[in-house]
Amino acid sequence: MKMADLGDVQLHYRVDGDPHGVPIVFANSLGTDLRLWDAVVPLLPPGLRIIRYDKRGHGLSSLPRPPYTMGGLVRDVERLLDMLEVRDAVFVGLSIGGMIAQGLAVKRFDIVRAMVLSNTGAKIGTPEIWQQRIDAVREGGIEALADATMERWFSRDFRARPEMLLWRNMLTRTPADGYIGCSQAISGTDFYTPTSGLRLPTLGIAGSEDGGTPPDLVRETTELVPGSKFHLIRRAGHLPCVEKPEEYAQVLTEFLREVGHI
Numbered sequence: 001m002k003m004a005d006l007g008d009v010q011l012h013y014r015v016d017g018d019p020h021g022v023p024i025v026f027a028n029s030l031g032t033d034l035r036l037w038d039a040v041v042p043l044l045p046p047g048l049r050i051i052r053y054d055k056r057g058h059g060l061s062s063l064p065r066p067p068y069t070m071g072g073l074v075r076d077v078e079r080l081l082d083m084l085e086v087r088d089a090v091f092v093g094l095s096i097g098g099m100i101a102q103g104l105a106v107k108r109f110d111i112v113r114a115m116v117l118s119n120t121g122a123k124i125g126t127p128e129i130w131q132q133r134i135d136a137v138r139e140g141g142i143e144a145l146a147d148a149t150m151e152r153w154f155s156r157d158f159r160a161r162p163e164m165l166l167w168r169n170m171l172t173r174t175p176a177d178g179y180i181g182c183s184q185a186i187s188g189t190d191f192y193t194p195t196s197g198l199r200l201p202t203l204g205i206a207g208s209e210d211g212g213t214p215p216d217l218v219r220e221t222t223e224l225v226p227g228s229k230f231h232l233i234r235r236a237g238h239l240p241c242v243e244k245p246e247e248y249a250q251v252l253t254e255f256l257r258e259v260g261h262i
């Protein structure tokens with residue numbers, strides 16, 4: 001566990017694998033922290049420098065007051081990766097993490113050499129939907145959203161398992177300001193034009209039962225980048241790295257091999 005002091009924000013991060021290996025960076029979704037990748041990391045091949053972090057307002061990172069912007073979230077990870085002297089990374093972003101991936105790829109070709117757009121979109125939802133969620137959290141806390149969120153995050157089978165409660169607790173223990181700030185950032189983001197201009201190896205991953213970012217949205221976003229690939233994980237919701245870690249790690253490993261990262 002490490003803390004990067006970036007001045008206006010402190011980011012919790014951790015590095016696993018080979019400290020001198022080729023970098024792979026993971027960015028989490030709304031309402032989760034870097035433990036999102038716990039089941040996938042041990043299944044990755046050797047020789048990788050595996051970097052994970054908690055975005056602002058989440059996990060053990062600091063909790064600046066909202067509003068947050070997508071530009072600010074991109075700038076946070078950009079500063080973290082500059083501090084760690086990361087170049088030519090494969091950047092794996094899930095949901096809002098996939099938006100951060102697109103924003104960083106547009107800005108920093110030297111840092112992002114390939115990207116994985118997992119359960120994400122160039123634009124997610126509408127400002128009205130995000131405002132409803134923000135209002136609900138202001139009124140009733142994140143608990144008010146928890147049951148509906150579990151339905152978007154997980155398949156019916158997984159929701160019947162006790163592990164589901166781990167993720168429900170992770171969501172409901174996210175600070176309201178962190179959730180609201182990131183919701184505002186998503187609400188204000190439309191990356192269709194910038195992402196269409198990207199030219200880098202790109203893999204899209206979707207879950208067949210994802211109620212937050214359905215497969216068609218992930219496919220459409222991924223196809224903005226010419227030559228991209230797409231993989232659908234069946235019987236999984238918004239967090240296939242949790243529900244199907246073996247398949248997720250296998251698809252990721254194949255992509256790393258294809259782009260010459262391992």
Ligand SMILES: O=C(O)CC1=CCC(=O)O1
Pocket residue numbers: 028029030031094095096097124149152186211212213238
């Ligand atoms: O919680 C959800 O509905 C899914 C989601 C959208 C953006 C994100 O990061 O998670």
